[in-house]
Amino acid sequence: MADNNVLVRVKNLKKFFPIKQGVIFNRQTIQVKAVNDVSFEIKQGETLSLVGESGCGKSTTGRAVLQLHKPTSGQVLYEDQDLTTLSEGELRALRPKIQMIFQDSIASLNPRHSVRKIIGEPLVIHNVGTAKTIHNRVVELMELVGLNPKWMKRFPHEFSGGQRQRINIARALALNPSFVVCDEPISALDVSIQAQVVNLLKDLQQQLGLTYLFIAHDLSMVQYLSDRVAVMYLGKVMELADKRTLFSDPLHPYTQSLMSAVPLPQPKLERKRKRIILQGEVPSPSNAPSGCVFHTRCPLAIDRCTTDVPEYRQIHLGHSVACHLVDDQQSSIIPTRLNSK
Amino acid sequence: MILQVKDLITRFYSVDGVVYALNGVNFALNAGETLAVVGESGSGKSVTMMSLLGLIPQPPGKIEGGQAFLFENDKPQDLLKLSERQVRRVRGGQIGFIFQDPISSLNPTMTIGKQIAESMIEHLSLSQSDARKRTVDLLKEVGIADADRRFDSYPHEFSGGMRQRVMIAIAVACQPRIVIADEPTTALDVTVQAQIIELIQRLQKQLGIAVIWITHDLAVVASMADRVLVMYGGTVVEDALVEDLFDNPQHPYTIGLLKAIPGATGLGEERLESIEGSPPDLLRELTSCPFAPRCQFVFDQCWAKLPPLISVTKHHRAACFYDVENEIPRKEVEHG
Numbered sequence: 213m214a215d216n217n218v219l220v221r222v223k224n225l226k227k228f229f230p231i232k233q234g235v236i237f238n239r240q241t242i243q244v245k246a247v248n249d250v251s252f253e254i255k256q257g258e259t260l261s262l263v264g265e266s267g268c269g270k271s272t273t274g275r276a277v278l279q280l281h282k283p284t285s286g287q288v289l290y291e292d293q294d295l296t297t298l299s300e301g302e303l304r305a306l307r308p309k310i311q312m313i314f315q316d317s318i319a320s321l322n323p324r325h326s327v328r329k330i331i332g333e334p335l336v337i338h339n340v341g342t343a344k345t346i347h348n349r350v351v352e353l354m355e356l357v358g359l360n361p362k363w364m365k366r367f368p369h370e371f372s373g374g375q376r377q378r379i380n381i382a383r384a385l386a387l388n389p390s391f392v393v394c395d396e397p398i399s400a401l402d403v404s405i406q407a408q409v410v411n412l413l414k415d416l417q418q419q420l421g422l423t424y425l426f427i428a429h430d431l432s433m434v435q436y437l438s439d440r441v442a443v444m445y446l447g448k449v450m451e452l453a454d455k456r457t458l459f460s461d462p463l464h465p466y467t468q469s470l471m472s473a474v475p476l477p478q479p480k481l482e483r484k485r486k487r488i489i490l491q492g493e494v495p496s497p498s499n500a501p502s503g504c505v506f507h508t509r510c511p512l513a514i515d516r517c518t519t520d521v522p523e524y525r526q527i528h529l530g531h532s533v534a535c536h537l538v539d540d541q542q543s544s545i546i547p548t549r550l551n552s553k
Numbered sequence: 554m555i556l557q558v559k560d561l562i563t564r565f566y567s568v569d570g571v572v573y574a575l576n577g578v579n580f581a582l583n584a585g586e587t588l589a590v591v592g593e594s595g596s597g598k599s600v601t602m603m604s605l606l607g608l609i610p611q612p613p614g615k616i617e618g619g620q621a622f623l624f625e626n627d628k629p630q631d632l633l634k635l636s637e638r639q640v641r642r643v644r645g646g647q648i649g650f651i652f653q654d655p656i657s658s659l660n661p662t663m664t665i666g667k668q669i670a671e672s673m674i675e676h677l678s679l680s681q682s683d684a685r686k687r688t689v690d691l692l693k694e695v696g697i698a699d700a701d702r703r704f705d706s707y708p709h710e711f712s713g714g715m716r717q718r719v720m721i722a723i724a725v726a727c728q729p730r731i732v733i734a735d736e737p738t739t740a741l742d743v744t745v746q747a748q749i750i751e752l753i754q755r756l757q758k759q760l761g762i763a764v765i766w767i768t769h770d771l772a773v774v775a776s777m778a779d780r781v782l783v784m785y786g787g788t789v790v791e792d793a794l795v796e797d798l799f800d801n802p803q804h805p806y807t808i809g810l811l812k813a814i815p816g817a818t819g820l821g822e823e824r825l826e827s828i829e830g831s832p833p834d835l836l837r838e839l840t841s842c843p844f845a846p847r848c849q850f851v852f853d854q855c856w857a858k859l860p861p862l863i864s865v866t867k868h869h870r871a872a873c874f875y876d877v878e879n880e881i882p883r884k885e886v887e888h889g
């Protein structure tokens with residue numbers, strides 16, 4: 213029975229990219245398994261963050277959820293409607309409700325269009341309102357995101373990085389969405405500006421009741437702004453829990469190592485801290501390791517890990533993990549607490 | 554002290570006008586220490602280091618003032634006065650460097666082994682075969698598996714993290730006294746960042762090198778620095794031991810930065826305080842405090858002139874006219 217608090221339900225989502233390899237006579241197509249059997253739910257009004265090293269499939273997941281990439285298989289239920297089965301037209305009609313904000317604010321804004329045109333564009337495309345009402349809506353949106361409406365005739369290059377990200381946000385909000393995928397919206401910004409944009413996103417969420425899928429690699433920012441966090445590695449979710457549990461009691465060896473690698477802005481604490489340093493780098497998703505995809509770097513791998521794929525399962529309510537060593541009695545597997553909080 | 558930079562002024566004469574990139578940069582580096590340099594993009598971190606290394610493209614750039622003494626047996630040598638040839642000897646010799654983007658600083662058409670060996674031959678006058686042997690040892694040392702074979706690989710055959718290891722090998726190849734690392738981990742994932750930080754710290758201890766580490770990540774600073782310079786608008790606005798900087802920041806910009814990141818001031822649950830406004834426009838000459846337009850403590854004096862970097866306590870300097878702790882204007886103290 214569907215929990216009616218859930219806005220987005222992702223089930224066994226897969227997105228493979230076929231790529232051609234080899235020379236002319238020896239051509240073969242291999243599959244880049246960018247997203248490989250991912251499931252999660254996002255509740256109305258919450259922020260679920262996706263974290264993990266680059267190339268682990270965060271952006272592809274975000275895009276596949278919004279059907280900007282056609283999923284290879286799996287379901288994406290939005291208000292119990294399966295987006296993967298909708299026709300182009302049906303999807304188009306739903307588009308206003310589901311929006312995306314990208315990392316690179318300069319590449320995602322047309323340099324030849326004024327800010328008014330950029331922010332008003334979704335309204336024009338979806339044929340919402342007259343020139344006058346669109347103008348008024350652009351004024352309203354600019355005020356909402358903290359931009360002076362007097363600047364609406366200016367062009368993207370006349371704005372700073374933080375302001376350009378506000379333009380992006382205003383455009384994403386033009387059609388009153390309910391669900392917004394934010395793909396690293398602050399990664400390219402300076403520290404002092406990141407806080408401005410994060411606070412804006414938080415305020416807008418409160419004000420407008422937005423639901424976010426927030427993609428990021430900065431774990432401290434994720435801790436600050438999420439309700440729940442999913443940790444991805446090579447196209448799979450390794451662990452998912454509410455923020456507090458995940459940061460204070462991570463169970464998966466990858467989550468533990470990842471958190472151990474993140475420095476904290478506290479010199480005294482850092483001085484005492486022991487790190488678990490993962491060896492090597494993330495393998496290519498076109499040639500993912502057998503068994504547990506993390507086994508080539510896992511400090512705790514056992515024989516079984518190289519052959520058996522660990523089942524992604526709920527350990528206790530709201531806390532799911534994919535690891536052979538985590539038993540249902542919630543025992544922590546790495547003996548020393550890694551995140552010395 | 555092995556390096557002392559005084560009142561460094563560098564400008565760019567660009568098509569848009571004069572870029573006042575450095576407006577009197579002051580700092581010193583002690584033997585063996587790790588000095589972190591933080592500041593937002595455009596604050597002059599890279600230009601400072603490029604000025605010392607003779608890497609400013611001239612034109613459009615011009616070093617218009619200042620001194621940069623490199624001390625050897627306490628005998629100072631002003632890097633800014635050296636000839637092109639002399640600077641080359643220092644660069645890669647006494648001072649090694651690592652950039653954010655190793656691919657652009659490695660020669661794509663030369664094997665990495667050859668690139669390292671050549672600099673050893675040049676700076677240490679080693680023979681071909683000695684240089685090869687030492688290069689292979691060094692590659693092993695920085696964690697390149699199968700170093701003998703990898704000697705003959707080209708830069709593009711390495712991953713981002715591995716390339717950064719190669720850069721590190723080049724930087725330390727000629728037994729430098731100083732290594733300057735400009736955002737060496739910014740493009741890397743945190744797990745690889747942790748590997749690189751560990752590697753550099755290990756080499757630093759083994760070889761007794763002083764490291765200047767440029768970053769915009771205050772958490773990285775907390776994890777590895779002894780001392781920190783905070784830059785803003787082409788000036789050093791604060792210079793302190795790392796614990797002092799986090800516990801007792803003196804400059805309003807530093808105070809703002811620490812409140813803008815999660816986890817520095819508490820448990821990361823409180824609302825972040827953002828610094829409103831944006832960094833200064835460097836197309837205008839600085840005649841007042843560069844932070845004045847964004848500063849909540851600004852008063853008359855701040856608009857009248859550029860605040861000098863003055864001692865607040867023994868090992869702590871700040872460039873601000875206001876004493877935030879006591880909420881009164883600072884008395885002007887001796888420079889230095």
Ligand SMILES: Nc1ncnc2c1ncn2[C@@H]1O[C@H](COP(=O)(O)OP(=O)(O)O)[C@@H](O)[C@H]1O
Pocket residue numbers: 229231244245246264265266267268269270271272273497
């Ligand atoms: N359009 C595409 N074609 C082929 N491979 C792709 C495509 N998009 C992404 N990938 C690959 O899928 C994997 C996951 O990428 P991505 O979702 O961008 O990761 P992340 O956002 O976590 O950094 C990567 O290996 C990437 O190279």
Ligand SMILES: Nc1ncnc2c1ncn2[C@@H]1O[C@H](COP(=O)(O)OP(=O)(O)O)[C@@H](O)[C@H]1O
Pocket residue numbers: 565567572574592593594595596597598599600601610613614835
């Ligand atoms: N070749 C150049 N031509 C013109 N301006 C430059 C050049 N190189 C750097 N600058 C300017 O100098 C200032 C300081 O830059 P930089 O030292 O690279 O900043 P940071 O490393 O702190 O991000 C910036 O405003 C930058 O635009």
Ligand code: SF4
Pocket residue numbers: 464465466504505506507508510511512513514517522534535536537
């Ligand atoms: S299943 Fe095995 S390899 Fe995978 S995380 Fe658990 S212990 Fe490590």
Ligand code: SF4
Pocket residue numbers: 804805806842843844845846848849850851852855860872873874875
């Ligand atoms: S000198 Fe004045 S404007 Fe500048 S930081 Fe200090 S108080 Fe603020």
Ligand SMILES: [Mg+2]
Pocket residue numbers: 270271272
């Ligand atoms: Mg991505």
Ligand SMILES: [Mg+2]
Pocket residue numbers: 598599600735
């Ligand atoms: Mg720089």
